[in-house]
Amino acid sequence: MSAPTTPTCSVGDLPPNILRQIFAIYRSDCRADTDRYASHSSNIWMRVALICQEWRSIALDYAELWCTLRIRHFRDATMSPLSDQLERTKDLPLDITLYIDSPKDKETISNFLATCMLMAQLTPRLKLLEVGGEEPPYVEALLRALTGSADELTSFTLGGVRCEIPDSLFAGGTPKLQHLQLEGCGNIPWSSNLFRSESLSELGLRKVARHFAGDQASFPHLHQQLRPLANTLTTLQLDTILPHTVGPSILENVPTLHLPNLRDLSLCGRTVVVSTLLRSLKIPPSAKVHFDVHVGGEAGDAQAGTEFNDTCQAIRDARSSNLIELTDLSIHSRNWQGTLPLWVYGWGGDAIAAKRYRPYMTIPIQTMPIFSFTFEDPRYVGVGRSVISFFPNTIAWPCLSLVRLQSLELKATRDYLTVPPSVWDSFSDLPKLTMLRIENLIIEDFVRCMDNDSAAIEDTLQPTLAEAQDDSHNKEKKTASSFPRRFAALKCLFFKGIAFYPSPSGMLTRRNHSAPDGHPFLDRLLKNFQLRQSIGVPLESIDFGFTNREGVSGHMLGLLTQCVLEVNGRSLSLKRSDIEVWELPFVEQPYLVSLPPPSAA
Incomplete structure (x- = not known):
């Protein structure tokens, strides 16, 4: 008896309504280059119109496919298809992007002026509008033409050009405007209809020219302008528009600004300024927060540390003393010709059933951080540094809770750095720390912690005869005074570019610094790995980050290979000519591909 067959249908036999749904889902794939027309004919510009005659007729009649316009070059060849495309939109709302790159000759200037007139006519149909360019006068001319009512406009973005925004922009109103992004412009048109929409929920103000030049808005004025939007804002970004300095009583008589529906807050400015603004706000504990702050003036390292802690405390104050609970944390540093002593990303929340990670990485993929903090020091622009100055001596930051932390990455983006011993402790x-990745760091203090963990395990495995004869009271006393475990929950350990300096010392990737008979740090780590195995809590994945044997002694390479085999169960070695290449350990399904959220306990 033959198995039942599933009815099939040729793509060419699909009914028009199904094809339209497919075209809508894969709308971007139905197009050719969106930045410029691929030909002088808008019929050929639509890829899907080239499949067959039936698809062509459906595509040309399907208005939704034609409602996205990208205008950049004001040449006849790129402008001529616009009339055909607009005709096919059948008066539906439009998504338009214009990039004005300096019209210079008669042809481009004429087409630009025609575009301004066309945009004025299309204003009532605009749904999304993005404007950028290189010549402020031309951008301003376009904006002055847009004085009508933009009844369908939900998103307006102006970026990359320092032009003046006229108050007459969309003077007829923008009742549906939800997203507003102004970047690099010459002013903030607070009195325009852009800020009067009752639907405005996403506001971004970045690098406004007047503010950048020193004509900053006062905090009271900023509060006054944001207060009408307080109940609708879900996203607020203020970058380089805050004052450079503030007085201690600048907000003394200004009521606290409550933003009850805020989901994302991004601030950029000096530490004292950002802290002052934060203390004037109240945001939900669930809001994601992102900060780019830097110390002011010629403050020393001690003052910088004080300002760092003050900013963290201000974050907590804005969240009504609610700590940000993190499950994943990444801390980057740079000590060579840079201004980023500290760069922190954090992930958290129980909304994701199981975070996913790339093999041998500890940063969640396809997941945005809920906390980011960049701490800059402008004194060190272009100046080499050998030690992190602003790596805090403690991880007890006033705004964070790391009790549920599962994965941690400590990384230096340049050269080898030392993390304070107290931080390792x-x-x-x-x-609950399960995964640890260390890159370009000196690991002496990390190995010391693992030595302490080995001592703690040995303390439980090798009781003395006298201890065995102790009564229960003495046993309890001994247990309470025994060594505490270190990195007790660790399952995955990844190194890259590590260094260990006590004699015999060296960076493990340099032959003249490697010990000929192995390296003491590895013997100590192997001892800890074996002790963990003996008590039933072994490591499950390890990587030393070496891609070949260059700079590593033969004995050392043998120890590393043995360690990888013992922990991961397999490795992959290849022969390429006369060079033996030792690659990353090969694990089909590494432990860290999927990690469930930690329990509250």
Whole structure:
């Protein structure tokens, strides 16, 4: 008896309504180059119109496919298809992007002026409008033409050009405007209809020219302008528009600005300014927060540390003393010709059933951080540094909770750095830390923590005879005074570019610094790995980050290979000519591909 067959249908036999749904889902794939027309004919510009005659007729009649316009070059060849495309939109709302790149000859200037007139006519149909360019006078001319009512406009973006925004822009009103992004413009038109929409929920103000030049808005004025939007704002970004300095009583008589529906807050400015603004706000504990702050003046390292802690405390104050609970944390540093002593990303929340990670990485993929903090020091622009100045001596930051932290990445983007011993001690105490990745760091203090963990395990495995004869009271006393475990929950450990300096010292990737008979740090780590195995809590994945044997002694390479085999169960070695290449350990399904959220306990 033959198995039942599933009815099939040729793509060419699909009914028009199904084809339209397919075209709508894959709208971007139905097009050719969206930045410029691929030919002088808008019929050929639509890819899907080239499949067959039936698809062509459906596509040309399907208005939704034609409602996205990208205008950049004001040449006859690129402008001529516009009339055909607009005709096919059948008066539906439009998504238009214009990039004005300096019209210079008679042809482009004429087409630009015609475009301004066309945009004025299309204003009532605009749904999304993005304007950018290189010549402020031309952009301003376009904006002055847009004085009508934009009844369908939901998103307006102006970026990349320092032009003046006229108050007459959309003078007829923007009742549906939800997203407003102004970047690099010459002013903020607070009195225009852009800020009067009752639907405005996403507001971004970045690098406004007047403010950047020193004509900053006062905090009271900023509060006054934002207050009518307080109940609708879900996203607020203020970048380089805050004052450079503030007085201690600048907001003394200004009521706290409550933003009850805010989901994302991004601030950029000096530490004292950002802290002052934060203390004048109240945001939900669930809001994601992103900060780019820097110390002011010629403050020393001690003052910088004080300002760092003050900003963290201000974040907590704005959240009504609610800590940001993180499950994943990445801390980057740079000490060579840079201004980023500290760069922090954090992930958290229980909304994701199981975070996913790339093999041998500890940063969640396809997940945006809920906390980011860049701490800059302008004193060190272009100046080399050998040690992190602003790496805090503790991870007890006033705004964060790391009790549920599962994965941690500590990374230097340039050269080898030393993390304060107290920071290693604090991280090693975290009860749920499962994955650890260390890159371009000196690991002496990390190995010390692992030595302490080995001592703690040995303390439980090798009781003395006298201890065995103790009564129960003495046993309890001994247990309470024994060594505490370090990195007790660790399952995955990844190194890259590590260095270890006590004699025999060296960076493990340099032959003249490697010990001929192995390296003491590895013997100590292997001891800890074996002790963990003996008590039933072994590591499950490890990587030393070496891609070949260059700069590593033969004995050292053998120890590394043995360690990888013992922990991961397999490795992959290849022969390429006369060079033996030792690659990343090969694990079909590494432990860290999927990690469930930690329990509250």
